[in-house]
Amino acid sequence: MTTDIAKKVTTCRVCGASNWQDVISFGAVPLANAYLDEPGPEDAYPLELVSCRECRLLSLTVVVDPQVLYRTYSYVTSESETMTRHMREVARLCGERIGPGGLVVELGSNTGNQLQFFQAAGHPVLGVDPARNLAETAAQRGVPTLAEYFGAEVAGAIAAEHGPASLILGRHVFAHIDDLTDVLAGVKALLTDDGLFAIEVPYAVDLLDQVAFDTVYHEHLSYFLISTLDRLFARHGLRTVDVRRLAVHGGSVLVTAARADSRWETGERVGELIAYEKEQGFHTDARYEQFAARVRTTCQELTDLVRKEVANGRRVAGYGASAKGTTLLNICRLTRAEVQFCTDTTPQKQGRFTPGTHIPILAPADVAEQPDLYLMLAWNYAEEILRREAAYLDAGGGFIIPVPQPVVHTRREARR
Ligand code: TYD
Ligand code: ZN
Numbered sequence: 001m002t003t004d005i006a007k008k009v010t011t012c013r014v015c016g017a018s019n020w021q022d023v024i025s026f027g028a029v030p031l032a033n034a035y036l037d038e039p040g041p042e043d044a045y046p047l048e049l050v051s052c053r054e055c056r057l058l059s060l061t062v063v064v065d066p067q068v069l070y071r072t073y074s075y076v077t078s079e080s081e082t083m084t085r086h087m088r089e090v091a092r093l094c095g096e097r098i099g100p101g102g103l104v105v106e107l108g109s110n111t112g113n114q115l116q117f118f119q120a121a122g123h124p125v126l127g128v129d130p131a132r133n134l135a136e137t138a139a140q141r142g143v144p145t146l147a148e149y150f151g152a153e154v155a156g157a158i159a160a161e162h163g164p165a166s167l168i169l170g171r172h173v174f175a176h177i178d179d180l181t182d183v184l185a186g187v188k189a190l191l192t193d194d195g196l197f198a199i200e201v202p203y204a205v206d207l208l209d210q211v212a213f214d215t216v217y218h219e220h221l222s223y224f225l226i227s228t229l230d231r232l233f234a235r236h237g238l239r240t241v242d243v244r245r246l247a248v249h250g251g252s253v254l255v256t257a258a259r260a261d262s263r264w265e266t267g268e269r270v271g272e273l274i275a276y277e278k279e280q281g282f283h284t285d286a287r288y289e290q291f292a293a294r295v296r297t298t299c300q301e302l303t304d305l306v307r308k309e310v311a312n313g314r315r316v317a318g319y320g321a322s323a324k325g326t327t328l329l330n331i332c333r334l335t336r337a338e339v340q341f342c343t344d345t346t347p348q349k350q351g352r353f354t355p356g357t358h359i360p361i362l363a364p365a366d367v368a369e370q371p372d373l374y375l376m377l378a379w380n381y382a383e384e385i386l387r388r389e390a391a392y393l394d395a396g397g398g399f400i401i402p403v404p405q406p407v408v409h410t411r412r413e414a415r416r
Pocket of ligand 1: 321345346378381384385
């Protein structure tokens with residue numbers, strides 16, 4: 001399907017091949033962050049995963065126009081304890097390597113939270129984020145932000161005005177970009193000779209191992225292995241120098257690259273993970289077939305579990321109207337008949353309705369009577385949420401954790 005808004009993917013954005021394995025098709029799904037003011041008709045776009053047999057990039061089959069997705073963006077970086085701790089750690093890890101005083105440029109800088117940690121360490125910073133609403137919020141916080149899509153042209157303008165960057169960081173943005181060639185050209189134009197390019201992306205190994213199918217939505221065009229990224233960087237004159245696995249967003253990696261001819265040495269972990277991916281079958285069709293089968297099973301089990309609880313007279317609500325919640329609810333066909341409402345701490349989502357499933361979103365304080373069970377739609381924060389909701393659990397409440405296999409957590413038991 002090719003329309004003005006959704007463009008079909010033909011060649012691989014990493015290696016240029018067009019030898020795709022069909023992995024799974026979820027049918028037409030609305031955009032994950034397109035919360036509705038009123039329930040009503042919506043646009044939906046095919047949500048399908050394919051794997052490149054040459055480089056094993058896992059990709060969606062359509063690219064939705066970034067102007068539609070990002071010019072006004074309702075996703076704001078979480079200020080949860082987990083994320084704050086994580087951002088401090090990223091600033092420490094990257095800051096340690098680049099040394100004091102160098103310019104830090106962040107792509108997809110959202111409301112500027114991550115850059116504030118670099119500012120605190122004495123770095124000049126510049127955010128780049130196409131969402132005008134977010135760039136304004138960031139600027140009000142004292143984080144200078146350019147409301148643009150990063151690419152070769154914008155990078156040239158930044159270099160001319162601010163000089164070269166010691167660090168270019170992109171947390172959970174690289175997987176959202178279709179034209180990687182233009183972005184990497186921009187990176188090369190802006191980095192100092194020994195500058196670092198660091199990206200944090202969901203790790204395809206974790207996606208498959210955790211059956212985290214709900215992290216698949218139209219914003220996430222690519223799901224990377226380290227071997228795939230390494231190949232991409234090499235093609236563009238860069239070299240992977242380090243990789244760290246992280247627990248955030250259901251399993252991510254912080255991958256650092258530098259100019260191929262820079263002084264940086266490649267750390268051991270890079271080769272180790274590339275070998276691990278090969279050993280574990282991530283370069284074979286079979287691994288992706290197995291994933292698709294596990295997704296179908298998990299989804300069916302979750303739907304059965306929720307319907308059974310509802311049939312037994314239990315009230316079920318969603319915890320966190322996350323983007324991945326949109327995928328989960330739509331794919332598992334859970335609607336208002338099963339899930340009475342969702343709570344979410346984000347003011348911009350409260351009073352609105354979930355895309356496709358039209359479940360009302362409430363501020364946690366507006367819940368008159370707690371449900372018997374919460375379906376954890378922000379399961380990437382499960383630990384923090386279970387700790388915070390101790391009183392609800394003590395009072396007999398429970399949480400359904402949907403992946404990798406649906407489990408109910410209560411004070412009495414963890415059951416399937
Ligand atoms: P997020 O983890 O950023 O995931 P996604 O990329 O799938 O949107 O979103 C989590 C959502 O859950 C966000 O809207 C905030 C909300 N939330 C709560 O309502 N309560 C909480 O305790 C936490 C941690 C998140
Ligand atoms: Zn490829």
